[in-house]
Amino acid sequence: MVPYCQSIFFKDALSAKGRLEGFISVPQGQHGPITFNEQTFKNMTEFFRKQAAMDK
Secondary structure (H helix, E strand, O other): OHHHHHOOOOOOOHHOOOOOOOOOOOOOOOOOOOOOHHHHHHHHHHHHHHHHHHHO
């Protein structure tokens, strides 16, 4: 389980570097399959693909 504040710290750090286009917060969400659905996986996959492309 990741504390919510860590997600906010990570979001802020990425935003400060201009590397975050969006942030999704799921009310009452959990870490893992309980929260994830098809759209969440799509968003996560796109995020990581963009990040990988920026590092090339």
